[in-house]
Amino acid sequence: xxxxxxxxxxxxxxxxxxxxxxxxxxxxxxxxxxxxxxxxxxxxxxxxxxxxxxxxxxxxxxxxxxxxxxxxxxxxxxxxxxxxxxxxxxxxxxxxxxxxxxxxxxxxxxxxxxxxxxxxxxxxxxxxxxxxxxxxxxxxxxxxxxxxxxxxxxxxxxxxxxxxxxxxxxxxxxxxxxxxxxxxxxxxxxxxxxxxxxxxxxxxxxxxxxxxxxxxxxxxxxxxxxxxxxxxxxxxxxxxxxxxxxxxxxx
Amino acid sequence: xxxxxxxxxxxxxxxxxxxxxxxxxxxxxxxxxxxxxxxxxxxxxxxxxxxxxxxxxxxxxxxxxxxxxxxxxxxxxxxxxxxxxxxxxxxxxxxxxxxxxxxxxxxxxxxxxxxxxxxxxxxxxxxxxxxxxxxxxxxxxxxxxxxxxxxxxxxxxxxxxxxxxxxxxxxxxxxxxxxxxxxxxxxxxxxxxxxxxxxxxxxxxxxxxxxxxxxxxxxxxxxxxxxxxxxxxxxxxxxxxxxxxxxxxxxxxxxxxxxxxxxxxxxxxxxxxxxxxxxxxxxxxxxxxxxxxxxxxxxxxxxxxxxxxxxxxxxxxxxxxxxxxxxxxxxxxxxxxxxxxxxxxxxxxxxxxxxxxxxxxxxxxxxxxxxxxxxxxxxxxxxxxxxxxxxxxxxxxxxxxxxxx
Amino acid sequence: xxxxxxxxxxxxxxxxxxxxxxxxxxxxxxxxxxxxxxxxxxxxxxxxxxxxxxxxxxxxxxxxxxxxxxxxxxxxxxxxxxxxxxxxxxxxxxxxxxxxxxxxxxxxxxxxxxxxxxxxxxxxxxxxxxxxxxxxxxxxxxxxxxxxxxxxxxxxxxxxxxxxxxxxxxxxxxxxxxxxxxxxxxxxxxxxxxxxxxxx
Numbered sequence: 001x002x003x004x005x006x007x008x009x010x011x012x013x014x015x016x017x018x019x020x021x022x023x024x025x026x027x028x029x030x031x032x033x034x035x036x037x038x039x040x041x042x043x044x045x046x047x048x049x050x051x052x053x054x055x056x057x058x059x060x061x062x063x064x065x066x067x068x069x070x071x072x073x074x075x076x077x078x079x080x081x082x083x084x085x086x087x088x089x090x091x092x093x094x095x096x097x098x099x100x101x102x103x104x105x106x107x108x109x110x111x112x113x114x115x116x117x118x119x120x121x122x123x124x125x126x127x128x129x130x131x132x133x134x135x136x137x138x139x140x141x142x143x144x145x146x147x148x149x150x151x152x153x154x155x156x157x158x159x160x161x162x163x164x165x166x167x168x169x170x171x172x173x174x175x176x177x178x179x180x181x182x183x184x185x186x187x188x189x190x191x192x193x194x195x196x197x198x199x200x201x202x203x204x205x206x207x208x209x210x211x212x213x214x215x216x217x218x219x220x221x222x223x224x225x226x227x228x229x230x231x232x233x234x235x236x237x238x239x240x241x242x243x244x245x246x247x248x249x250x251x
Numbered sequence: 252x253x254x255x256x257x258x259x260x261x262x263x264x265x266x267x268x269x270x271x272x273x274x275x276x277x278x279x280x281x282x283x284x285x286x287x288x289x290x291x292x293x294x295x296x297x298x299x300x301x302x303x304x305x306x307x308x309x310x311x312x313x314x315x316x317x318x319x320x321x322x323x324x325x326x327x328x329x330x331x332x333x334x335x336x337x338x339x340x341x342x343x344x345x346x347x348x349x350x351x352x353x354x355x356x357x358x359x360x361x362x363x364x365x366x367x368x369x370x371x372x373x374x375x376x377x378x379x380x381x382x383x384x385x386x387x388x389x390x391x392x393x394x395x396x397x398x399x400x401x402x403x404x405x406x407x408x409x410x411x412x413x414x415x416x417x418x419x420x421x422x423x424x425x426x427x428x429x430x431x432x433x434x435x436x437x438x439x440x441x442x443x444x445x446x447x448x449x450x451x452x453x454x455x456x457x458x459x460x461x462x463x464x465x466x467x468x469x470x471x472x473x474x475x476x477x478x479x480x481x482x483x484x485x486x487x488x489x490x491x492x493x494x495x496x497x498x499x500x501x502x503x504x505x506x507x508x509x510x511x512x513x514x515x516x517x518x519x520x521x522x523x524x525x526x527x528x529x530x531x532x533x534x535x536x537x538x539x540x541x542x543x544x545x546x547x548x549x550x551x552x553x554x555x556x557x558x559x560x561x562x563x564x565x566x567x568x569x570x571x572x573x574x575x576x577x578x579x580x581x582x583x584x585x586x587x588x589x590x591x592x593x594x595x596x597x598x599x600x601x602x603x604x605x606x607x608x609x610x611x612x613x614x615x616x617x618x619x620x621x622x623x624x625x626x627x628x629x630x631x632x633x634x635x636x637x638x639x640x641x642x643x644x645x646x647x648x649x650x651x652x653x654x655x656x
Numbered sequence: 657x658x659x660x661x662x663x664x665x666x667x668x669x670x671x672x673x674x675x676x677x678x679x680x681x682x683x684x685x686x687x688x689x690x691x692x693x694x695x696x697x698x699x700x701x702x703x704x705x706x707x708x709x710x711x712x713x714x715x716x717x718x719x720x721x722x723x724x725x726x727x728x729x730x731x732x733x734x735x736x737x738x739x740x741x742x743x744x745x746x747x748x749x750x751x752x753x754x755x756x757x758x759x760x761x762x763x764x765x766x767x768x769x770x771x772x773x774x775x776x777x778x779x780x781x782x783x784x785x786x787x788x789x790x791x792x793x794x795x796x797x798x799x800x801x802x803x804x805x806x807x808x809x810x811x812x813x814x815x816x817x818x819x820x821x822x823x824x825x826x827x828x829x830x831x832x833x834x835x836x837x838x839x840x841x842x843x844x845x846x847x848x849x850x851x852x853x854x855x856x
Contacts, residue, residue, distance in 0.1 A: 001819065002797075004777050020534045023541045023552045024527050025589045044778060044799075055550065056597045073678060075799060075841045095673040097801070097841060118751065121708050121739070123774040123801045132543070146545040146552055166774045166803065178534065197772040220772050250778035250797050 002248045003214050004221030005235055006045045007038035007228055008201055009068075011080070012052050013061040018229050019051070020177035022130065022145025028229040031064055036071040038228060041235040044250055045075040047100065047169065047199075047223055049128065053081025054103035055143040060087060062094055069095025077126055077169075083108075088116050092124070100169060102128040103142035106149045106156070110163060117164025122196075125167075127160040129153055131186060132173040138186060145173045153186070154193060161194045168194065169223065172202040179205030179226050187217035199223050207233065207241045214247050257636035259571065260291030265637065265649040268303035272595040272651055273582040275303075276572040276637065309586040317523050323460070324521035328361045331440040338366035341441045343429040345369050345557050346383035348526070348533040349444025353518050354391055355536050357442065366438065367393040370428040372558030373407055373421060374613055378542050379557025385538035394436075396428055402496050406479040407560065408618040413480025415571060415632030417618070418564040420479060423500050430503045430513050439512040444519075444529075460520035476501065525587045526554060548576035548605040550598045551584075562607035563614050569604040570629055573637040573647050577603035600652040659854070662689045662698030662732075664725065664740075666707075666715040671840070675704050675737065678840035682850035692724035700853070701725075701732050705739030705838075709748030709764055709804070712739055713756060726757055733831040733856045735789070741827065741834025742806055750804055760827055760834070762808030771819025774803040779825075779837070781814040787828045789835075789852050790814065796845035798837035800825075806836065831856070 009016045015027040016034050028034070035046050048068055053060055060081045069076050078091050079100025088099045099120075105113055105127065116125045130141040131153045138153035157168055170190050172183045182203035191198045197220035204210055204224045213222060227233040239249045257263050259278070266275045278292035296304045333339040340357055342365045344350020350367070357363040367386065372379060387393055403420055411417035429441045443462070476483035478500050486492045507513075518524070530553040533539035541552035548565050555561050555576075565576040581595030590598075607614075615625050638645050661679055665672055665688045676686045679702070687698055695701075705712075716722045728734075736744050745762040748754045756764070767773055778797040783790055790813065800816070805823040813833070816825035827834040833853070839846035 001771060002777050002779070020531065021541050021552070024530055026527065026531060052594070056594050057601060058597060069673065070677065073681070073841065073843050073846060075801065075838075076674075092671055093673055095671075095677070097671060097674060097838075118708060119711055122803055123776065124707075141544070143545070146550075148544050167776060195773055197774065197776050220776060 001220075002250045003219065003242070004044040004199070005042075005238055005242075005249060006047055006199060006221050006223040007035070007041075007043040007235065008223040008225040009034060009046065009048045010051045010225060011048055011064070013050060013064045016229065017051070018177060018226055019144070022051075022141075022173055022176055024177075031068045032071055034229070035068045035076075038235060039072050039074055041228075042239060042251075043074060043235050044221070045077060046072055047077040048079070049100060050080025051144045055146070060091070062090060065091065065096065066094040079126070079128055082112075084112070085115055085119060088120055088124075092120065098124050098126045098167065100126040100128050102130060103147075105160070106140050106142050106151060107147070110159070113160055113163040113165050117166070122164050122166035125165045126169055127165040127167075128169045128171065129157060129190075130171050130173055131183075133183070133186070141173055145171070145176070154189065157190050157194055161196050165196065167196055167220075168198045170198055170200050170202075170219075175203035176201070177226055178203065179232075181205060181209045182213045182217075184213055184216045187213060187219060191217050191219050197221065201225070205232075207238065210238060211242060211245050211247065214242065215245075256291070258632075258634040261294060261572065261634060261636070263636050265573070266297060266301070267651055267654055268297065268306055268582075269301040270306040270592065271303065271582040271585040272578055272592060272599055273303055273305065274574065274578075274651070276634075277574055278572065305582070306586055312523060315523070320521045324361065327440070327460075327516065327521075328357070328363050332363055337364070338436070338438055339364045339440060341366055341368055341429055341433050341436070341438050342444075343368050343370070343425070343441065344386075344444055345372060346379065346386040346539075347444075347555070347557060348529045348539060348553060349518075351382070351386050351389070351533045351537055351539050352529045353442060353444040354386065355389060355532070356522070358390070365391060366436065367391045368429060368432050369393055369395040370421070370425045371395055371397060372560065373398075373403060374559035374610070374617055376557055376559055376610075378540065382539055382557065385540070389537040394432060396424075396432075396499065398424065398499060399496050402492055404617060404619070405490065405492075406481075406500070408620065409479030409481050411563075411567075411618060412620075412628050415567045415629060416564075417560050417567065417614070420500070421558065421560060423478065427499065427502055430508060430515060431499075433513040433515075434503065434507045434511045437511060439514060441513065441515045443515065443517045460516045462515040462517060526583055527587065527589050545602075546576065547607055547609050548602060549580045550577055550602050551580050554580065559610035559613050560617075562610045566604075566607050567629065567632065570633045572634065573650075575599075575603035575605070577601075577605075578651075596651050600650070604647075658685060659699035660685050660687050660697065661854075662687055662695060662701045662728075664701065664703050664721065665690045666712060666719060666721070671704055674838075674840040675702060678847060679850050679854075682847050682854055684850065684854045689721075690719065692721050695721075695724050695728045698728075699732060700856070701728060701734040702853075703734065703736040703740030703743070705737050705741070707739055709739065709742060709750040709756070710752060710754045712743050713748070713754050716743075722757075726759070729757075729759060729832060731831075733853070734833065735853050736832075736834035737840070738802060738836060738838055741836055742804060744827070744832065744834055745806055745808070748804075759832060760806070760808055760811055760829060762806045762824075762827075764804050765807050767803055767805045767818075767821070767823065769819040769821040771821075775800050775818050778842075779816050779818060781816050781825050781837075783814050784812050785828060787813055787833070788856055789828065789833045789849065790826065791852055793845055793849060793852075796848075797842070798825075798835070798839065798845060799841040800837045801841075802836060806834070 075097040077098040078096035082101040083104040131138040140151040187200045199221035200219040201223035277295040406420035410419040569575040742764045745756040748764040811829040813828035814826035839849040
């Protein structure tokens with residue numbers, strides 16, 4: 001089973017930004033430029049998340065998404081501020097292949113997951129979990145990794161699977177953007193608790209980090225951002241390295 | 252006070268800066284050790300074009316030659332650097348991002364020998380303590396002056412009840428400690444992390460690298476000193492404190508300053524101060540962490556994290572000036588190009604003036620007052636020209652999200 | 657050769673955008689079909705796939721496309737993608753039992769496999785019966801994104817492996833083709849597939 005290597009774009013339209021611990025808005029480039037760059041480097045997918053739409057309580061910026069979609073002939077997951085079936089529909093029509101949601105489902109209406117899965121199919125519904133570590137548990141955070149929900153990540157992961165989500169994107173507030181490695185324990189726990197694919201993000205700093213995560217937690221995919229935006233690694237390098245470690249990846 | 256001004260001498264009509272989210276009710280920095288009740292405040296100045304001083308300064312910052320300023324900092328460091336094993340620069344702070352960056356670049360980029368000094372928050376937050384440790388973990392030693400708790404609590408309580416400004420004792424001590432230790436340790440050079448003038452204080456203050464001595468030294472007699480709205484004389488005669496107890500709050504004697512050759516500089520003159528950049532620097536070079544969640548009253552996670560009293564402070568500014576943490580934070584971020592003015596307005600609408608639920612009990616316990624006493628006391632400070640009571644709830648008369656452009 | 661590819665638009669689900677883009681990249685002209693009358697003017701048909709079997713069939717019927725579409729497929733080369741391939745079947749079992757277009761003797765059932773479901777990612781194809789659509793693409797990888805599979809024993813063009821389980825990844829019957837994977841999401845290999853389709 002090939003582990004997918006995915007490029008994650010955290011977007012504050014019209015820029016791709018790279019927060020650390022979901023804080024900070026340092027500009028890294030334009031979504032169109034970077035999506036194209038990572039596609040050409042061999043990314044298996046691109047994920048685009050408008051990280052401020054929920055925090056600023058504003059509408060989805062469709063233009064930017066459409067322009068980015070136009071650069072890609074690989075799956076394009078899009079999220080940020082998604083609140084309705086209509087949002088899903090509009091996003092598919094401008095080029096999204098999967099729609100990613102978090103804040104609205106966690107804080108207001110988890111039913112949207114069920115509705116969307118039924119209409120668009122489970123495979124098109126991705127739930128983004130922003131996990132914050134406490135002593136004995138992990139909490140689901142929203143609004144760009146800063147607002148508490150009281151929901152337990154493990155329980156929520158199982159719940160969204162039941163509701164029909166087809167994939168989970170697991171991010172960790174405590175390691176995101178720090179480039180010091182992933183939370184492999186949490187990753188393994190979540191991967192093993194659900195039958196749906198889990199893409200793990202947050203923490204890649206060097207090649208060994210990615211290898212360690214895949215070997216230990218066996219996620220369906222790994223999403224990286226900082227190492228790409230700061231030109232520390234290319235997707236091609238990552239895939240070549242993983243192959244030499246005996247890890248199956250796509251061409 | 253004439254009819255042209257509201258409480259605190261604030262302008263009656265609320266005007267918003269055309270560029271950022273700040274408004275004309277914002278007071279500038281006060282000479283804290285003289286602050287009395289009922290004082291009229293100098294407020295943020297707006298130009299004819301409706302743009303505030305702080306924004307104008309931000310524009311000016313773009314034209315400054317920072318390479319030259321970097322050279323000036325190098326020269327300053329060359330002047331004071333010691334190679335005999337002694338410390339050569341005092342860096343005050345508490346482990347927040349600004350003091351973290353200041354210490355780090357002075358030691359590792361400018362090859363200085365910083366000693367950190369701390370006037371600790373009355374009530375350290377958990378994240379504050381962790382970041383303090385990380386600051387030292389980055390390779391620094393630190394002198395912390397632990398305040399006379401009995402007095403500090405008394406002053407905090409008095410400052411709150413008399414001035415609606417519980418933060419005053421902290422500010423006082425913080426400004427005084429560095430020059431005091433500079434004299435004590437015989438280290439003339441003091442460099443603070445940022446620059447107060449950034450926030451819209453007298454713009455002239457930004458043209459120089461040094462802090463005006465009027466803020467930290469004075470030939471002052473005890474009859475002039477007022478702390479927490481209480482004259483020092485009363486503190487001794489009526490409240491049982493001794494002159495020596497007040498040491499930390501007294502401004503430093505200018506003679507001592509001169510003898511040591513103390514110079515208080517602020518890094519913001521030499522290094523372009525962009526709070527988010529400072530945050531990035533801190534997380535990239537040390538174990539600094541942002542808050543565990545959104546800071547109450549604002550949207551961000553990276554500033555002013557270490558003192559529980561800070562949460563109350565912003566509540567009092569909301570009551571007095573209609574300006575909360577989200578307004579301060581967003582104005583700064585708009586000026587620096589991190590967010591747009593409209594985005595700032597959305598954030599203010601959502602978070603500004605949020606009641607400091609998280610630490611109110613701890614702070615009230617510290618001040619030995621009940622929650623009801625807190626609410627009663629704070630009403631004294633509410634500016635009538637800014638607030639309306641609608642259906643039993645206080646609402647701002649002219650919030651920024653209702654502004655007509 | 658200015659042939660027109662009719663891309664069937666059924667309701668709110670259906671990733672028209674990506675397929676349209678890929679066909680254009682391959683050099684084709686696309687016309688999005690929402691009403692049955694428009695079927696007459698196209699040379700070839702592409703049936704996209706996002707959504708559920710049940711909803712897709714419901715849309716086709718309520719949009720009054722069902723009958724015309726079946727007729728058109730008899731004479732015009734057609735490519736069904738993912739769900740678009742699945743609805744060619746006799747019966748589908750997603751959210752209850754639904755009748756499909758019944759052009760391929762098959763049933764669409766949940767993938768029962770000891771691996772993550774939905775199946776998401778790049779995978780190989782094993783050509784069982786060579787055909788023009790997949791010419792030159794035997795060694796390429798294609799992107800899969802599905803929880804259901806087509807179960808049939810006839811008209812199989814390619815098989816694929818996932819989690820130790822073999823399933824039908826492409827079908828072919830006369831001028832009717834179906835692929836379980838998404839060529840519009842499969843990089844240059846996918847574009848080549850569309851080129852092959854255009855050249856049929």
